[in-house]
Amino acid sequence: MAKKAFKAESKRLLDMMINSIYTHKEIFLRELISNASDAIDKLYFKSLTENIGLTRSDFEIDLVIDKENRILTITDNGIGMTKDELENNLGVIAQSGSFKFKNENEDASKDDISVIGQFGVGFYSAFMVASEVTVDSKAYGGEQAYKWYSQGADGYTVTECDKQNYGTVITLKIKPNTEEEEYDDFLEEYKIRGIVKKYSDYIRYPIKMEVTHSHLKEGSENEYETHTAVETLNSMVPIWNKSKSELKDEDYNQFYKEKFFDYDDPIAHIHTKAEGTATYNALMFIPSKAPFDYYSKDYEKGLQLYSNGVLIMDKCGDLLPDYFSFVKGLADSADLSLNISREMLQHDRQLKIMAKSLERSIKNELVKMLRNDREKYEKFWKAFGLQIKFGVYNGFGAAKEQLKDLLLFYSSGEKKLVTLEEYVSRMKEGQKYIYYASGETVDKIDKLPQTELVKDRGYEILYLVDGVDEFALQMMVDYDEKQFKSVSAGDLELESPEEKEEIKAKAEESKDMFGFMKEALGGKVKDVRLSKILKSHAVCLTSDGIFSIEMEKVLSQMPTEHNAKAEKVLEINPDHQIYNTLKTLYDTDKDKLKAYTELLYNQALLIEGMAIEDPVDFSNKICSLMTI
Numbered sequence: 001m002a003k004k005a006f007k008a009e010s011k012r013l014l015d016m017m018i019n020s021i022y023t024h025k026e027i028f029l030r031e032l033i034s035n036a037s038d039a040i041d042k043l044y045f046k047s048l049t050e051n052i053g054l055t056r057s058d059f060e061i062d063l064v065i066d067k068e069n070r071i072l073t074i075t076d077n078g079i080g081m082t083k084d085e086l087e088n089n090l091g092v093i094a095q096s097g098s099f100k101f102k103n104e105n106e107d108a109s110k111d112d113i114s115v116i117g118q119f120g121v122g123f124y125s126a127f128m129v130a131s132e133v134t135v136d137s138k139a140y141g142g143e144q145a146y147k148w149y150s151q152g153a154d155g156y157t158v159t160e161c162d163k164q165n166y167g168t169v170i171t172l173k174i175k176p177n178t179e180e181e182e183y184d185d186f187l188e189e190y191k192i193r194g195i196v197k198k199y200s201d202y203i204r205y206p207i208k209m210e211v212t213h214s215h216l217k218e219g220s221e222n223e224y225e226t227h228t229a230v231e232t233l234n235s236m237v238p239i240w241n242k243s244k245s246e247l248k249d250e251d252y253n254q255f256y257k258e259k260f261f262d263y264d265d266p267i268a269h270i271h272t273k274a275e276g277t278a279t280y281n282a283l284m285f286i287p288s289k290a291p292f293d294y295y296s297k298d299y300e301k302g303l304q305l306y307s308n309g310v311l312i313m314d315k316c317g318d319l320l321p322d323y324f325s326f327v328k329g330l331a332d333s334a335d336l337s338l339n340i341s342r343e344m345l346q347h348d349r350q351l352k353i354m355a356k357s358l359e360r361s362i363k364n365e366l367v368k369m370l371r372n373d374r375e376k377y378e379k380f381w382k383a384f385g386l387q388i389k390f391g392v393y394n395g396f397g398a399a400k401e402q403l404k405d406l407l408l409f410y411s412s413g414e415k416k417l418v419t420l421e422e423y424v425s426r427m428k429e430g431q432k433y434i435y436y437a438s439g440e441t442v443d444k445i446d447k448l449p450q451t452e453l454v455k456d457r458g459y460e461i462l463y464l465v466d467g468v469d470e471f472a473l474q475m476m477v478d479y480d481e482k483q484f485k486s487v488s489a490g491d492l493e494l495e496s497p498e499e500k501e502e503i504k505a506k507a508e509e510s511k512d513m514f515g516f517m518k519e520a521l522g523g524k525v526k527d528v529r530l531s532k533i534l535k536s537h538a539v540c541l542t543s544d545g546i547f548s549i550e551m552e553k554v555l556s557q558m559p560t561e562h563n564a565k566a567e568k569v570l571e572i573n574p575d576h577q578i579y580n581t582l583k584t585l586y587d588t589d590k591d592k593l594k595a596y597t598e599l600l601y602n603q604a605l606l607i608e609g610m611a612i613e614d615p616v617d618f619s620n621k622i623c624s625l626m627t628i
């Protein structure tokens, strides 16, 4: 019988497996056991809708070790494979049988089947430990059984074979030990038991193996006798049904990484049991990094939804609000019916109650982290803070109350991220506002002329560096009854009564000049004003109204058309030498004053990080000033 070659991709993967990309070769067993469990799931699912003369307790996975012949077999009485399926599923990579099965059952509610592993690499891991792999399989309802056999990369054969029962037997010829690698372990009872416990404990069908026990002979002090018995190795209790005291962080992390395909441990896990209006067990995780597609529309939020340990939906989006969409995990409730459809679920009252209570658990966990482990929280914030800020802004601020205490912003005073509560607790006596300044980076904001005086007077400023920040704060309006105020918007009311008088007098004296300057700028600014917030710098731009310059910049980067513009005000520092120069020019040389006004305006634009309209003209004007 001629060998068939593996498809190119499969061959490459196989080579990789044989040369083991995995440091933990032992995971081959987990892969084969989950395949067996999936195959049983499929048949079990059939038994729910057709009478096939089987009940749940008939299903099992058996392991047999034959140490002498270096053979390990994994047997299941699941759905089995036809000849074609053996060819297609095991000869081709990325051909996920599980996935196909899902599609074929489109009519039946397709989420009702507990099938995992749509990646099609699992089976090949057998070659990490075996020099020969044989798969004897008989499809449920089929007549003939077939044998798939391969020694690795040079191909495989499929032949007829005798097999009484439907299901699959995988026979592994375990490799001999080499100098670098130890394979004998995979023929040791205790080792196999350990691997099953470690990776497959919550598989919902019994994994059985003959186990040898030795104990002292009755009446003897040094003579041992052994006896063997078939035992179920796994507890079959899903991890989320276990009590917290039984589980270590390690167990949770391990489960998370395997189930949600992450290389890193999660930052936190949330394991809750609820009783009452909604009864469920939930196990949720906060990843330590945002997935690469997280901030794109490809990302799909949701928790796995189980009914009594049986998966009924892989990503139930209704269980998570958008602002907590980064959470991974599952919820298992006995209150949900197994055959519930996606449409029905959306209106399910039970589900809504669950969603609310899960949301509370997530929030509590985050608050706890913020209080008790700031470093960890900041890591979380780095990954998902943006999502929380969008959460404050979206839906016209519907969730702002829930989220406001989770926010962090960089503080000018503390030189680190602070909460709003912390800011308010440090506010100076008589301080009316929570001050903020927006810009591209903390460094750039720190250098903004508008922030100098406010800092100088001892006020803390929150530096906003994300586009959404100012929108979010405006949506909130205030925190603890203290309004937010941009240092670049309107009157900050920083000056003493005497200073106020002084400024008023100066403003009066330069009113005409400012009128001329505004005119000279031809409608580019709403006003030219004497500044109350500049200390050592000559000019800056501020804005009137709620729409700030920073917001204009954010919106101008959006792909959609809009003409939202900030009402810009050019502010001149009366304590700067330039102010006197302008005054002199107003009396002696109006043309020059006009040119200077344009220069000052362009400088203010540059300080704000905005483009100037005519850089060539700007440069020419500066050059003519520089010419002696």
Ligand code: ADP
Pocket: 031, 035, 036, 039, 076, 078, 079, 080, 081, 089, 090, 095, 096, 097, 098, 099, 116, 117, 118, 119, 120, 121, 122, 123, 124, 167, 168
């Ligand atoms: P995955 O399980 O991720 O799809 P595998 O390479 O482990 O990828 O398996 C490929 C396919 O082979 C499975 O999807 C399944 O259809 C089939 N298969 C593997 N093991 C068994 C088994 N024990 N019983 C029935 N089908 C199996």
